[in-house]
Amino acid sequence: MDHIQMARAMFGTNMAVHIIFATIGVGLPMMMLAAELMYQRTKDLQYVVMAKRWTKTLGVLLGVGIPTGTIAGVQLSLLWPGFMEVIGRVMALPFQIEIYAFMVEALFMSIYVYAAEKIKPWARIVSLFFVAFGALASAVLISNVHAFEGTPAGFRFENGEIVDVDPWAAFFNPSFLVTAGHTALTAYTTGAFVVASVAAYKMLKNKYGTAEFNFHQKALRLSIVLGLVFSFLTALNGHATTQHLYREQPEKLAAAEGLFETQDHAGLTLFGYTDREAQEVKYGIEFPWLLSFLSGNSFDTVVTGLNDFPEEYWPPLYVHILFNAMVMIGSGLIALALFALVWNKWLKKETYPKWILWLFVASGPLSVISIECGWIFACTGRQPWTIYRMLTTEDSVTSYENLGFLFTMFIIVYIILCVSVVFTLLYYFKRHSVMDDIYKAEQKGVRLFDSNS
Amino acid sequence: MSDALLAITLVWGFIFLYAIMASMDFGAGFWAMTYIKKEETNATKIANSYLSPTWEVTNTFVVGLVIAIYSLFPGAVFPIGVALIVPASLILVLLCIRSAFLVFSHSVDKYEKALTYISGLTGLIIPGLLISVLPITHLGFVEGMRGNEELNLFKLFTSPNEYAFVGFGVMSTLFLSSLLLSDYSKQADEMKAYKIYRRDAMITGPLMLVMALLVMLTLRNEANWIYQGMMKNSALLFISLIFFIISGIALYLPYFSKQEVKGMPRLAVIAIIIQYLIGSYVYGIAHLPYIIYPNVTILSGFTDPTSFRAVFATYIVGFAILVPGFYYFWSIFMKDQRRKFKRRQMSN
Numbered sequence: 001m002d003h004i005q006m007a008r009a010m011f012g013t014n015m016a017v018h019i020i021f022a023t024i025g026v027g028l029p030m031m032m033l034a035a036e037l038m039y040q041r042t043k044d045l046q047y048v049v050m051a052k053r054w055t056k057t058l059g060v061l062l063g064v065g066i067p068t069g070t071i072a073g074v075q076l077s078l079l080w081p082g083f084m085e086v087i088g089r090v091m092a093l094p095f096q097i098e099i100y101a102f103m104v105e106a107l108f109m110s111i112y113v114y115a116a117e118k119i120k121p122w123a124r125i126v127s128l129f130f131v132a133f134g135a136l137a138s139a140v141l142i143s144n145v146h147a148f149e150g151t152p153a154g155f156r157f158e159n160g161e162i163v164d165v166d167p168w169a170a171f172f173n174p175s176f177l178v179t180a181g182h183t184a185l186t187a188y189t190t191g192a193f194v195v196a197s198v199a200a201y202k203m204l205k206n207k208y209g210t211a212e213f214n215f216h217q218k219a220l221r222l223s224i225v226l227g228l229v230f231s232f233l234t235a236l237n238g239h240a241t242t243q244h245l246y247r248e249q250p251e252k253l254a255a256a257e258g259l260f261e262t263q264d265h266a267g268l269t270l271f272g273y274t275d276r277e278a279q280e281v282k283y284g285i286e287f288p289w290l291l292s293f294l295s296g297n298s299f300d301t302v303v304t305g306l307n308d309f310p311e312e313y314w315p316p317l318y319v320h321i322l323f324n325a326m327v328m329i330g331s332g333l334i335a336l337a338l339f340a341l342v343w344n345k346w347l348k349k350e351t352y353p354k355w356i357l358w359l360f361v362a363s364g365p366l367s368v369i370s371i372e373c374g375w376i377f378a379c380t381g382r383q384p385w386t387i388y389r390m391l392t393t394e395d396s397v398t399s400y401e402n403l404g405f406l407f408t409m410f411i412i413v414y415i416i417l418c419v420s421v422v423f424t425l426l427y428y429f430k431r432h433s434v435m436d437d438i439y440k441a442e443q444k445g446v447r448l449f450d451s452n453s
Numbered sequence: 454m455s456d457a458l459l460a461i462t463l464v465w466g467f468i469f470l471y472a473i474m475a476s477m478d479f480g481a482g483f484w485a486m487t488y489i490k491k492e493e494t495n496a497t498k499i500a501n502s503y504l505s506p507t508w509e510v511t512n513t514f515v516v517g518l519v520i521a522i523y524s525l526f527p528g529a530v531f532p533i534g535v536a537l538i539v540p541a542s543l544i545l546v547l548l549c550i551r552s553a554f555l556v557f558s559h560s561v562d563k564y565e566k567a568l569t570y571i572s573g574l575t576g577l578i579i580p581g582l583l584i585s586v587l588p589i590t591h592l593g594f595v596e597g598m599r600g601n602e603e604l605n606l607f608k609l610f611t612s613p614n615e616y617a618f619v620g621f622g623v624m625s626t627l628f629l630s631s632l633l634l635s636d637y638s639k640q641a642d643e644m645k646a647y648k649i650y651r652r653d654a655m656i657t658g659p660l661m662l663v664m665a666l667l668v669m670l671t672l673r674n675e676a677n678w679i680y681q682g683m684m685k686n687s688a689l690l691f692i693s694l695i696f697f698i699i700s701g702i703a704l705y706l707p708y709f710s711k712q713e714v715k716g717m718p719r720l721a722v723i724a725i726i727i728q729y730l731i732g733s734y735v736y737g738i739a740h741l742p743y744i745i746y747p748n749v750t751i752l753s754g755f756t757d758p759t760s761f762r763a764v765f766a767t768y769i770v771g772f773a774i775l776v777p778g779f780y781y782f783w784s785i786f787m788k789d790q791r792r793k794f795k796r797r798q799m800s801n
Contacts, residue, residue: 104775
């Protein structure tokens with residue numbers, strides 16, 4: 001590996017770890033808020049217990065999310081000083097505001113946890129709302145930097161100098177809304193399916209009809225409804241994102257679809273891998289005309305193929321696989337949630353068959369895989385640029401060459417963190433069962449929340 | 454005041470705040486480890502209870518500081534990034550492990566002992582690494598042309614000034630934290646812990662001053678430009694020494710007086726913070742106009758004026774919202790901690 005690849009691998013590893021915790025960290029507060037609202041509607045204390053247990057989980061997950069986020073924030077300037085120099089001049093606002101968003105989240109989280117039982121229900125919901133709002137705002141703002149990298153705005157290069165800086169034009173760059181919306185919606189989808197995953201697993205482990213089974217079934221139902229809503233919205237937004245790619249980063253779309261020749265009535269190919277020599281997608285299933293229709297709402301839309309771009313501008317061709325994996329998992333999640341909802345609401349079944357539960361167990365990890373695929377697609381699909389057609393990755397990277405040692409050190413740290421976070425969650429929830437928490441919730445005047453995290 | 458000067462004042466202000474907060478945070482970790490065997494004194498418990506709620510803010514502050522530097526002085530990012538990649542990566546790794554275990558130990562009681570050692574050791578190493586950033590910026594060991602800068606590690610590690618700074622950083626951490634913990638334990642009516650921390654402050658204080666003198670001595674040889682600059686404000690340095698003496702008196706009071714006096718740790722904390730504020734002002738002024746000597750000045754690194762105005766506006770709005778919020782939370786928390794200690798004492 002040369003040192004650019006090493007730097008990319010190093011930062012990529014950090015992001016790969018961070019986004020798992022960051023995504024769930026955005027999705028879970030939404031679920032907590034939903035549970036608190038359900039409690040207000042039904043007065044069923046089990047929803048409070050749910051919110052409490054998810055809060056505890058969130059607190060533990062933040063133990064990895066915040067440190068890896070700290071690493072990401074600092075490592076950007078260490079590994080990509082050339083990039084951050086431009087960002088500092090043009091696109092500093094999202095980073096600035098993100099810090100405040102994070103502080104708002106931390107502050108209201110502390111209020112929610114410390115003072116949960118001392119404040120009125122509406123105040124509890126307000127503080128939880130701000131927790132969710134802060135988490136969402138952080139995600140939206142950071143994704144905005146990513147949006148800017150794909151569709152830069154608010155500055156020009158003149159003889160290598162940055163001129164005509166307009167920080168707010170950079171902030172509201174053309175793909176801000178679709179990209180940030182995509183991050184937000186997928187985070188909510190992931191949050192819902194991760195909860196569904198745990199709930200379904202617990203239902204499989206407990207006998208039908210027991211109190212614990214019913215508790216988890218409530219959680220599963222809640223997450224099915226929210227999962228369906230958000231995965232469906234993600235699909236709509238994904239469509240808009242693709243049309244943005246078509247207009248603003250055509251070579252990325254061409255690589256995602258493995259399209260070499262510019263054509264109208266272009267077909268959409270699912271599965272398979274892109275063969276550079278044969279200039280086609282091998283072993284894929286082609287849907288004729290569909291790509292043209294999806295890109296411009298008409299079969300006559302001309303989609304530019306890779307051959308119309310110089311080869312050094314081509315993104316790596318494996319992004320086709322990543323793009324497919326992301327879309328297929330997303331579609332699968334919609335189908336699963338929809339089926340489960342129909343099963344429950346219209347067929348009036350009391351509970352779900354085992355095979356559906358097993359599919360839900362898989363849905364959490366799958367949605368995380370889908371997020372990973374999406375991010376890797378979005379970032380490697382932009383290569384060789386860090387800022388599209390403005391700044392290359394080569395000009396962004398540090399001049400320090402001995403990254404191997406540092407990379408190894410960080411990998412060891414990530415392994416330690418990931419292992420211990422799993423251990424911590426298992427250890428804690430083994431000793432604090434659902435039944436204990438429900439019992440505690442039913443007693444008056446017992447503190448449900450520990451005063452920590 | 455020019456925009457660049459305003460910006461560097463803001464950055465230096467953040468650095469100062471972080472230095473104070475982090476010293477207390479890291480030092481508390483070290484003391485918790487030191488007194489882990491002396492359970493009856495509650496010294497470890499006091500230190501740990503101080504630690505747990507502060508880490509999140511301190512951690513975010515690191516990121517906030519880095520963001521402040523690259524959004525206000527983007528022209529300095531490349532040389533700073535290259536010069537600091539090794540020390541900053543080490544800091545990140547240690548900080549990351551430390552914060553994660555702080556969180557995990559709330560949920561897994563088995564971790565508590567491991568945590569105490571992790572946060573104790575890192576509490577000593579991280580400040581030493583953090584303060585090395587200062588000699589890196591003023592000793593002129595960042596060599597090479599624009600875009601190809603490199604930190605000469607050999608020169609850095611053979612420089613007495615670097616070691617004087619490391620010693621000063623570590624001693625300051627121990628001094629500041631023991632001082633704060635003595636005040637904190639006095640507030641919580643933990644007299645045994647108070648006596649221990651007051652004694653620690655009385656030992657580490659003079660040691661810190663010796664280190665500060667060593668820093669000045671080595672600066673004169675190795676970075677005379679900044680030494681000369683600091684000496685222009687020797688009157689201020691003298692005033693800062695007076696504040697050190699004030700805090701010394703506040704601590705040693707029980708020895709001078711025949712009556713039953715407990716010392717005044719709160720006064721000592723305030724006096725010492727003023728002392729550090731003056732000291733860092735003198736160092737900071739002398740450091741100007743350089744961010745990294747001799748390659749980068751505040752003017753060559755400064756951001757675009759339009760960006761500066763936008764960023765500055767977000768600072769004002771952000772602080773106006775957050776400062777009251779944090780003040781409110783901090784007061785709730787402190788009350789809560791004190792109540793908890795009282796309750797624990799009664800049940801003992």
